[in-house]
Amino acid sequence: MANIKKLTMQWQEQGLLSHEQREKIIDYENRKPGTAWVLYGFLTLGVLVVGIGIIALIAANWDLIPKTVKLCNDFVIVAGLSFYTYWLSQRCSKIAYESVLFFLLLMILASIGLITQIYQLGGEPYQAILMYCLMTAPLVCTANFSWVPLYWTGLLIIFGNQAWMDYIDINGWGSPNYYLIPLFSGLLICVIASRVLHWFLATRSLAEGFKHWVLPYGLIVILAMDLANGESRNFSHTLTSTPLLFSATVNLVLTIAVAAGIALTPLLSSTRKALYSLLLLIYFCYEILGIVGQHIPSVVPASLTIILLGLIALHFVVIEKPRMFSLLISLIGLRFLIIYFQVFGSLARTGVGLIISGLVIIVGATLIAKNTDRIRRFAQEMLK
Amino acid sequence: MTKKKYGLIFALVLPIIGLLAMVINAQIRLWTGTTVVLPIEGYDPRSLLSGHYLAYRLVNTDNVCKSPTAAQANDVYLCLEQKNNQWVATTYLVRTLPQCTLYIKGKCERTNFMAGIERYYVPEQKARSLEAALRQHQGAIELQVDKHGKATVRDLVIVNPQDN
Numbered sequence A: 001m002a003n004i005k006k007l008t009m010q011w012q013e014q015g016l017l018s019h020e021q022r023e024k025i026i027d028y029e030n031r032k033p034g035t036a037w038v039l040y041g042f043l044t045l046g047v048l049v050v051g052i053g054i055i056a057l058i059a060a061n062w063d064l065i066p067k068t069v070k071l072c073n074d075f076v077i078v079a080g081l082s083f084y085t086y087w088l089s090q091r092c093s094k095i096a097y098e099s100v101l102f103f104l105l106l107m108i109l110a111s112i113g114l115i116t117q118i119y120q121l122g123g124e125p126y127q128a129i130l131m132y133c134l135m136t137a138p139l140v141c142t143a144n145f146s147w148v149p150l151y152w153t154g155l156l157i158i159f160g161n162q163a164w165m166d167y168i169d170i171n172g173w174g175s176p177n178y179y180l181i182p183l184f185s186g187l188l189i190c191v192i193a194s195r196v197l198h199w200f201l202a203t204r205s206l207a208e209g210f211k212h213w214v215l216p217y218g219l220i221v222i223l224a225m226d227l228a229n230g231e232s233r234n235f236s237h238t239l240t241s242t243p244l245l246f247s248a249t250v251n252l253v254l255t256i257a258v259a260a261g262i263a264l265t266p267l268l269s270s271t272r273k274a275l276y277s278l279l280l281l282i283y284f285c286y287e288i289l290g291i292v293g294q295h296i297p298s299v300v301p302a303s304l305t306i307i308l309l310g311l312i313a314l315h316f317v318v319i320e321k322p323r324m325f326s327l328l329i330s331l332i333g334l335r336f337l338i339i340y341f342q343v344f345g346s347l348a349r350t351g352v353g354l355i356i357s358g359l360v361i362i363v364g365a366t367l368i369a370k371n372t373d374r375i376r377r378f379a380q381e382m383l384k
Numbered sequence B: 001m002t003k004k005k006y007g008l009i010f011a012l013v014l015p016i017i018g019l020l021a022m023v024i025n026a027q028i029r030l031w032t033g034t035t036v037v038l039p040i041e042g043y044d045p046r047s048l049l050s051g052h053y054l055a056y057r058l059v060n061t062d063n064v065c066k067s068p069t070a071a072q073a074n075d076v077y078l079c080l081e082q083k084n085n086q087w088v089a090t091t092y093l094v095r096t097l098p099q100c101t102l103y104i105k106g107k108c109e110r111t112n113f114m115a116g117i118e119r120y121y122v123p124e125q126k127a128r129s130l131e132a133a134l135r136q137h138q139g140a141i142e143l144q145v146d147k148h149g150k151a152t153v154r155d156l157v158i159v160n161p162q163d164n
Helices: A002-013 A019-031 A037-060 A067-089 A094-118 A125-140 A147-168 A176-199 A201-229 A242-264 A270-292 A299-318 A322-343 A351-382 B003-031 B124-135
Strands: B034-043 B051-058 B076-083 B086-094 B102-109 B112-114 B119-121 B139-145 B151-158
Touching: A002 A019, A067 A094, A067 B003, A094 A125, A094 A147, A094 B003, A125 A147, A125 A201, A125 B003, A147 A176, A147 A201, A147 A242, A176 A201, A176 A242, A176 A270, A201 A270, A201 A299, A201 A322, A242 A270, A270 A299, A299 A322, A299 A351, A322 A351, B003 B151, B034 B086, B034 B124, B051 B112, B051 B124, B051 B139, B102 B139, B119 B151, B124 B139, B124 B151
Parallel strands: none
Antiparallel strands: B034 B051, B034 B139, B051 B119, B076 B086, B076 B102, B102 B112, B139 B151
16 A cells, blocks of 8 residues: 555656546555455464474374375365365356465375375386376366466476486486487477467467476576586497487477478568577587587587577567566676686686686676667667 | 366366376286295485385396396396295396296396386385395395286385384
8 A cells, every 4th residue: 555655656746647646546545445464374374384283293193094094085185176176166266276276286296106105106206297297287278377387397398308318318328418319309399389289279378388488498408508518528329229319300300390380480570580590500500519529619519508598689689578688698698707717717716817807797797787778779670 | 067167077087087097006916916025135215206215126136237138128027936935036038028937027227127116115213224124134025926027016024123
């Protein structure tokens, strides 16, 4: 309420509101039913404490509880939550539905853990998680907001990558650079999934989940490539095993699919098509370099990282997201700084070196802050 | 009822069916097959994802994964024979179904033969004493093995329990 009063006062001083309009707004806000935040806060605290108490009681006597009782109670809770979720879907409270849906998803995951523990089931964690993702995919499609699909797609990406890396590394002796194949392919799958799943109304929430992961996943891949190319490697195996060949083929097919998607999407302007095609090409070259390149000067992967980040920054110029553009420019600045320290490493440890390094950081950061808007406007003009 | 409601009911029921299928599958595996008890040796790592469990391996399987052929194979078969009323691991075959009475199917991960049975969840307060028993070679694992070589853990057996 204090915020509204302060804001309306500022608007009135700027001539945006008259005194009478301000009074009407404040009067309207005053008449709204208030929310008893303090009461809700204490009630929530009470419920949490009771819940923690119940969990502590169960945990302390866990071994004494028979397996059948554990299983039956678990199924009763899951079934009860499912029924409650359905009941909420018939009411209009989307936030309540979403919260209970998320809790139900966590409960299903906990149930898989319980069954695994009770029956001493073997296997890798990713097998259980991928089965969980399969079971709960239709449920995630019913989400109204993005945090449930974000959680589900995050699990699928992380453990899908792990499953693929395990498939490649059949006997545990594979070169760590081959793990880049699933990492690279995962980003392409996210991009394709975010487009294809968007075509169908039922899977749009999943599409949103994949779409939100594209940028963070892309930055992680660029970081992984940068780190991988910074290491000297000895190959113990060549690219001849079946899983590796299959994975490389899948990766190539995915790259072609994304390229075709860029070329055939009618809504993209020719400038954007050129931008995304160049991004994909450099991404693919970076991937080949990361997997099979040896004894590469560190300036090459560093340059490719900067070019990729620059192209992603241009994408944010095109879609008019200035904050994301600023973030990418800052990351480019950081990468330049790392190059500086790599080149002048030993000098930077001296007193003079530290002073120069500090000045570089200050000047660099100031230049970036002052010129971000100018760079963005220039890029916008260039991409018109 | 609208299509959307049917869809939601299907989405809510599917995980319950999935969980039930897991339980039924695990229970069927325990009811069928042959019960064998094999000696084990092991250690107790902690894993954030898998909870508190004992990790071990079957005794006398050191040579299984040492050959280059076995090291790259995804299907390694460990033969089991009954001697003096006890089951013992005798030979192993790679990529070929053996003719022995009973066998466990697994694979080689680096130099270890793994059949998906190398983990047993234990109560936290008993973990240290069980670990000590395993280190003194007092442990055995009771398995249910089906005719396709799939082994399921039934119980952990300690010959001289130290936690009483």
